[in-house]
Amino acid sequence: MAEAVDRFGLVGTLVADKYSIERVVGEGGFGIVYRANHRIWDEPVAVKCFTALSNAPVEMREELLEAFVREGKLLTALSSRTTGIVQARDIGTLTTPNGVWLPYMVLEWLDGRPLEAWIGHDTGTPRSPERSALETFNLMDGCARALALAHGRGVAHRDIKPANFFVLGDALAPGVVIKVLDFGIAKVMQSQARTAMQATGTQISSFTPTYGAPEQFDRSYGATGPWTDVYQMALVLVEIMRGGLPALEGEQFIQFAFATQNTQRRPTPRTFGITTSDAVEAVFQKALAVKVVDRYANMGEFWTGLAAALELKEYPAIQAAETTIGQTVVPDGQGGPLKTRGSGELLAQQPVMTMSAPPTPVSPPVPSTVVTPPAPTVKPMAIGAIAAVVGALVAIGAAVFIATRGGGEAEKPPEPPPAETKVVDAPKPEVKVEPPKPPTSCPEGMVFVTGKNFFMGTESEKPVLALARPLHKVEIRPFCIDVYEVTTEKYETCSDKGECKRAYRDSFWPQGSSKRADWDKAKAAYTTLCNAGVEERKQHPINCITWAQADEYCRVHGGRLPSEAEFEFAARGSDGRVFPWGDGAPSPEHLNACGTECVAWRKQKGLPPVEPMYAADDKFVGTAPVGSFPGGKTENGLFDLVGNVFEWTADRFERYPTTEGEPAPPMPGNNRVIRGGAFNSSEPEHSDPALRFPNDADAHTHGIGFRCAADPR
Template identity: 95%
Template structure:
């Protein structure tokens, strides 16, 4: 018998021979979400089935699937560049026990709850406290930057709403991680919707009327695009500031259409009695302009303007976009590599944006006025189409912003008004009481260092073969994080296992045989197993090794932490100044790290292992691991020890090759591999000290040369 809500009978079944469907998580007009267990990785994932595509004609399914896969690649490319977007893991189709064809997408499993459950309202009573513009800015900063990144790569969401922001953790305060959900297949949805509605001649769009922009109700206001996300984001910000009361008021589709198009009453903060400066109100007026040509062109422009209005003097710059409203055209099926008609960069390409003064409002704020609704200007829409839109509460909403009308013909960009020279002097806003911005969370648990996030170039341009997997160089945004100063020691790990909270570390070294001869593999395992640290009282302060990825991950979770992402690890090792090595630019030596010196060469000869050249012609005194922190000369700018050398370290990420071109991810890598970083005591190649170095390693291996440290989000 199917579980309640499981109308396709998928609970208890195995999808693609690896995803065991456990239960229904939620359902809406366009999809149903299941929690599943990945049988190979033994970890939870979310499987989202797109039910709105299930009625596609058989002859269209192959074409539809190709489009679906292209949009899935787009999501993968975006989520690989920012932690602010939910990560895509897999994509495919299935046939239900009842014979229904369903496309699905596998996403990372998130522990937490949607923003809407934090800030909603109950019968008109706000569920959350009111927040200032500054508090709201700090709360949503990560999401806005993720959307700005998407806009810079030619992608618009088009269904920004609290339900599509997911809060990780149990508090809603600045510094909490919030992820943007449902990027990926709106274009596919809309294409299928047009096909399905041809009989009535009605066109529908994937958006939620409560957060609809004027152009989503009536295209005479302009095409949809990144500026649509700006409008919707501004509505969400106002709702947060109001404690959960929506910015657009109404109960029916036509009422929302009137509210969003009403030029006499704009849903800005002051309309609802929220105290803001003139500069902040002016930013919201522009973000919520009825006509798209009067609005901010993208999230980067809006968010930078809001930072200026809030007088944030050194707000980190957001990557520039080159798109003006209605001007970008992306060829069908291409997620990246924008072909644009340049209209001038919207944001300066610089490491830090310094703002000297907030912008002067373009016009005085419009006072709140009660207006009797005139006849709405919304184009007629069939009742079925209205019901379909109102029901689309989990509609996915990202699309490359090709401006098209119902028939698929490219829409002419709206005319940009000519610049008009200002002839009127606007009075300076009256002095206001300045409120100092609250400092972002910088507190880290004991034993961890705070690392300030920023944009940096991850990877390398080196042509050396050992660094092939670290190419190409690509820009990544890192948010502030905490990371252990030292690798997790054997003593700390054994304390966790003695308490029954962690699995015991292995006493032998194991890795897949691969292409090695069995006799050589067995000899190496026997030799290196003597270097496993668990159970050796003389190595309590050495890093724990001979543990699997799952054991490392479990330890961090037990302690309220997590494994660092490989981007965080590289940034922590490279430093904000882009140094060659974690300690600076000096060549590796026994003063800096525990690697393979003359002691390593001698030990290998004694054990009958193949000879190697040492990294440096000196003895660093340690055949295997060394006590953590034994090489102060290798300390990073943040005071971290042993980020290269001693042991490689597990990171949170599965191994995938870096995207080869903008927006075009590399083919998925086979196997259950996780990324290891940092080099080890037996590293003999100097390139193993390069912060960009990355290798795939079987997650079930437990070797002598791999340990870990934990990361956490600032408090």
């Protein structure tokens, strides 16, 4: 990180009432880092302010902060399992003395220097000696294992470079602790900041061109993912082996793009005259393949292959990614023999990667072995006759698209034979043969929704609908869905029988970037709107329940939570209407949302003011009895599909693919999709059936309830 001055005037200030900013450490492409003292713990911490986002439009800030909260949670989860990833301690926003808005992360303070300070050349003199492949392997082993662990959680870094490895201590030698920095930040910049910066004309790069993989310059080579980290890590290894000379040569962006995509000259060790065995060279050829389909799928595969090529017989096993190539060896979870799973399956346990044989020795240059990359998880668009299997996969974060069609024409009865003329005493009554009915019956309280193809998502440029873009075509199979949201009375009946866990009596959600005092005030206010135990709200929707509680209720009653595609289709209708009721603007006749009553209540509770969705009083500060707004009924007779409460769906949150056939970018964290707006929704876009948000599955808030779905009998 380059030398920097305190251009924001933060030195000497107090951040979040506990971080005393002491001095500037340095500044890089994404942010400026300060050393601070934690006043409560009396220990140093690093405060990283993300200057690249300082000009983000106000309407984008909430979305950006949600992304950083996810990254902080990701860092905490990963660093608790390995010393190879820097620990995240806190997250928030600040306003500088000059009025600049800045998101920041608080990280553990590290004494040492970045790897880039140890390697490289000063006026032609190398700062680091050339190293063999084995020496380099031993030096970077801890970092590689940390990245393999992250890949096992389905998370990629996407900006592997010497500046993002931090060496603790005063020597660069095997056994030293090296930590990975900025984990996930490149992804946030890529998926969040690009949208935010469009309004200001500012552009930032979400990766470093000197260490860029081909797919980062040109997506025609494939999507980015763990295999991108493999490529970048191989470049770093070659640079270390060369004594600090980068593997990709150039001065401008286009030159680095050409160098990384040049099929005639791959940046492997032997290309630079480094002596290696055929097996080691073959590993690097595969790790540095131009196309992602020809590359190692994750760090576990790459590092284990390199260990085998180096003939490290006793090298310990590395955890592999949850989705792997071909047949992956995984434990059965019972201590028994190892079993295999097919390509693309999501595993309930973290698989153990056993030592593989080294690649077949070759004389370079040779083409890499073609390997199929991890199969992308497809958004769930329909659930067929194997709902129990799908439910089990959802429990481990998987979603399956069953591409079969249900229904069909009823079987016609056979033609009766020609009647014979007989003499009879009395005519026999005519017997009618009824054709069998198609399986369209639904459980009591549900309606049947005919499946079809429809366009899911939106083309709207409204910031609040950014997560619902782009518009894309999906297929929905027939399904059943509750007419009403599950009421407090029905849920409490289930919990009274001991079949469901009791609903919470308080409203809770992660603090995120809010100040503790503001968070506590909001929780206290909204807790009064939890419906469990309140006699006069028996017919209101149950709220203040987690995703798992909603899921369990539906299963106890023989159903399941609807997929988000089913929810949107049920709300949108087969005619593609703008709102569930038609094309008319939202009003108190259509839904329970934030009207003038909501504005007055927030003022009374000391909560930040908002503009109402409509300038009228809908009579309900909180939830309303289900079915109270018949003007908002859908074409299938469903009530409250927008407004009243957001509703849990079955799906984990993932961004939609941005290109046809491209897998959705992975989203870390325990987030499930909520749909449908709530009584406190103040933006008209919250009435759009395409609206979707990620919500922590462990939260139990005033504004989220649910309804159940089922497959037709």
